[in-house]
Amino acid sequence: MKTPLLAALLASTAALGTLTACQVPDQAMEQAAPQGTELGIRTDWMDTSANPGDDWYEYVDGGWMKKTEIPADRSGVGGFFIADQQTEKNLAALIAEIEKSDPEPGTNAARVKTFYDAYFDTKAIDAAGMTPIQPDLQRFQAITDKRDLAYVLGSQVRADVDPLNATDFATENLFGVFVTQALKGGEVVPYILQGGLGMPEREYYLSDDPKMASLRDQYRSYIGNLLKAAGIADADAKAKRVFDLEMKIARAHVSREESDDWATASSLWSQDDFAQKAPGLDWNAFFAGSQLSPFKTFDAYHPAAITQLSALVESQPLDAWKDWLTFHQINANGDVLPTKLDDLHFAFYGKALSGTEQPRPRDKRALAALNANMGDALGQLYVEKYFPASAKAEIQGMVDNIKTAFANRIDRVDWMAPETKAEAKKKVETMEVGVGYPDSWTSYDDLDLKPGAPYADMQAAEKLRYRQQLAKIGKPQDKREWWMNAQLVNAVNLPVQNALNFPAAILQPPFFDPKADPAFNYGAIGAVIGHEISHSFDNNGAAFDSTGAMRNWWTDADKKKFEEAGKALADQYDQYEPFPGLNVKGELTLGENIADIAGLQAAYDAYRASLNGKEAPVIGGFTGDQRFFIAFGQTWATKMREAALRQRIATDGHAPGNYRALTVRNMDAWYKAFDVKPGAKLYLAPEDRVQVW
Template sequence: MRRYVGRVGISCLQDSGTGSTGSGNGADKAGARFGSWGVETQYISPAIAPGDDFYRYVNQGWLDTAKIPAGFPLDGAFIELLLRTEKQVQHLVDEVVSHTAEPGSPAQQIADMHASYLDMERRNALGCSMLLPEVEAVLELKDHRQIARRMAMNGHMSLVSCHVDQDPGHPERYILTFAQSGLGLPGRDYYLKREKHYIGLRAAYEKYIEGVLQRAGIKGAGKKAAEILAFEKEVARRQWTPEQARDALKNYHPMPLTKLEAYAPGFDWKEFLVEAGYDEVDLVDVNTDKAIRKLAKLFSETPVDTLRAYLVFHYLNNHAELLSDEWVDAHFDMFKRRISGVREQRPLEVRVVEFLNATVGEQLGKLYVARYFPTEAKAEIDRLVKFVIEAFRERLAQVEWMDEDTRKAALVKLEAITTKIGYPDQWHDYSSIQVSRDDLVGNVRRQREWHRQDDRDKLGKPFRKWEWYMYPQKVNAYYSPTGAEIVFPAAILQAPFFDPKADPAVNFGSIGMVIGHELGHGFDDQGRRYDATGALRDWWGEESSRNFEIRTRRLVEQYNRYEPIPGLRMNGKLTLGENIGDLGGMTVAWVAYRKFVESEYHGKAPVIDGFTGDQRFFIGYAQLWRTLAADDYLRKITLTDPHSPGEFRVNGVVRNFAPWYEAFGVMPDHKLYLAQDERVAIW
């Protein structure tokens, strides 16, 4: 299990006595990107009491004027940074394509992948013709055995995903891992919910399936579309819920490969694994195990004709964004506009940057860090991380509900967490991948196959500690429980999440909180199950586990009451890990900030524009999560995403945190007020 979190930023820790996390005098009036000291104070609404709605107190002016950019279902600080990063990447691409490069070099691969994607004249002329030989081959499959083998092929959909991952029980090695799969819509609830909205989406999806089959010349497209949708409904009924699927203990089910056939009968595992290239492995990990048993049985009970149609549709759909305008537009209408609420397609010259990041992202990443991430930045952000780790260490030493043996083990785990910053120390060698200017679909296939072969090569070898799961220009960050590491790609280490010219309070409330959030994932409801080596095992004392679960149940109950849109309640169990990360991240960032104030300001930060340092800390945090989102997007993430919407990442956190009450004079008559015995404090 890996956990990822978005919305993070660049940190620069400059020497100033004990160190600086921004302008030593509170703010550099000339240079902060957001406002004069890191916050756009023009958007603060004095008409809203901070204690009634802190999120809107800080962000209402922005919410009133913001517009969702083309091609996105939302806007916010994260999107602003993403757009700026894309422009940086676009400049690099423009330089690369203007020169001739050596075959097999990163520059040649970038340039030719770029050219193949932009060649709409060729793409429109070809349509889906390059896919038809495989479509015809699928339509000739005779039995379930042949279907199972096809499901393992590059570009095809399967009821079971198959990939190589770190072994949670033995993190020093890799293991072949299976998990439930097989759906075209974002999650099982899209098939099972009976509300009018989801009934309409299913009808639209059926029409989309029919259109895909018709464009490929498949006869009886309408009947086949109905059969495919009905089949996917049955798949959805057998899948685990998102909250079940994030349970680390329930998901770890290692077994000898020889027992897989008997454990999940009905699916031809031998044919599937031969085609995938994994038929000689000894051990496998069956995630979502009970779902896979049910899916294997469903597979055996489903007519071959239905499975053929299912394979054909998904093979075409998996390539739709690489085909002609007709295919691209239909795919956008279904999956971006109808499901996520995106109003208009991004221009081709912008979409190509997204595509290059997805296909040659690491090759671009080497260029990106050379241009936009100076080597000294690594050391600077590393010092800030250590500052926050010290605060976390202090909190672990103080929590009253944890027994001493568990506390000692937790402190050992904290010390063992590795921090990776900016870019990997070692890069993959992609020079063997053939990239052609006139073969877009082939380029993507060969890129995917390289990664499949690379996965095969990992089995039987030690875990690659150098390998990253994100490229440097990715605006994101993650914590890996099995890797015992927190990772901050270069692109996320920029304003608005950290600005070296901004007020230190704002930096602690944003990047400091995010660092604390990532560390906190090591001690959330799932991350706590992994020890200092990254091994999945029970290392907590019974009393500490019981005390932890009492607190987390209360947090679940709080978030279950929140409604992103009227009538749609959040799933507190699904978002629990991220909510623990937010609350814990806020806490340790606050402790780190107060230690900074003691050392830099002798205990009293300057007042800026009428705001105390403590107030600026929380205002910076609230600005970080400002979000304007389409309702359809909010529906989607509420059903499928472990992160809470921005409003609740602010209000849901601060109302549990005593220093916020003190900073803004929040009283019992305020709407966000919680009595002390109702507040949740974990870390």
């Protein structure tokens, strides 16, 4: 799950009712509990010959691992893939209905049809050749000085980056812009962020690892091949300038660890500060090009990188920057340019970087493009057809119960001072939780789509999203704003909003089944809900108070205890070794791992509370507690290609799913449910079981 400070994924505006779960009485918990009676867990996924205490992942997912093959167009599969497959089928059926109909002009259905048809028609794309992109390429070639360059760099800015994930930059942007409340609280401001790399992050450029060095060689060749295929003259010389410039850009970037240190990475600058603290770029021209001139206060999220990148604009030749702009504009839009460019893009980004054997079918890519560029238009149609009100109500009841359980866990923490507990409980009580979809949808009335013009349509959608984000600046934070599409299989915690989003698409098997008994649903979607709640109290989320402002609301003694628990968990994950000599990075994945254990514990407490002191029935030979933990383990069924797994370990804040399934090792109830004794390979002595909350 994506869990940075704010997941700036797709533009959407939402409003959902406040859930004050900490005030829900036990009677409400009983009434809100799921009413299904079926087993829920997949016994055909299991390998019951394995000992749960020796190989828990094999026990819950061994059968699935043996019979599951990674599709040629995927770098990995798992629980999220399974839910995503069903969502894709639903969306495909929805598109088929729209295609057969004659939607009224000006409606979302008509916009979806226009965009989808244009994207899908590769024959027309090939026939158009490079003509659609020529105005942008000519705009780059018309740059005559560094002031022109600064204006064009500003005009390239889009609002589609995540401030705390250095891999999420739109590759054509030297700087990213993200719009939300300032980290220290107050009004909504634009964040200025490091960008400009064509590979996932700086380590791909700077690491001495032989695999990274090989990828650098392949990337350098890819730049040249793409420029040649696009008909760009002197492609090899220009490719060398582009690659050399990106090496300098990578050295200017702050590290992933520095980027993840929210307190030091964030710095409020006035507009005038940029010229003084980051000389080299004509900031007045940049702000004019990026439509940011009217705004006076910015969050310079990577100040050291901003300074160095600005200096590069001045020191590097104008032609190198023009070549870089040309390459990245082509690279970022390969899917709506001739097939030969699209194929080259897949060969590097799909095959070389992720190990994927073949590209996804065009119809599925068209759906992905719709999700990225018109997410709410498609989402509104999706939930009307596939997400019943009963499912939303049931999940909201579970959210209430798990929030109550988390608040109760805070009460029971014996090392925390009363004033720290009070603020922690206030965070839970005031947390906005969006379930399924927003009550208010993004408007696309101003989106001018042209039939048969996919490149122009993509640019128009990106520019509309950017304008919509800029419109938020200077206004109070909207705690109910959504950052995910309803049709996305994911969930997110938003610390500066003190809010959560649970899109409709994740509320289906293997995460949620209304026919299954409470043990399954609390172990599966309940753990997801608990995970996202817990992100407000992980090593990063705990830095924000109940209003979403970053401030220290901890006593020194409380903070020390909290950090000790985090270190113990990081040390635990450091021991996992997917490949000889390559271990999971416990510190990099700490936030996710804290959220996993705290969320699973809260979900378990809520499940037990829903039983009102009774024991759950045995179903299919499994007790309620066994079903709870098996359900959790099966949501983390994961199979990845080696290249993708290595990339995950090197750059991602999420540990691989098979290790996340081992979170159960830290819960006393798991040992009891499966009779795990000392001597078992996964056994942890009670004093070594990490309980952060």
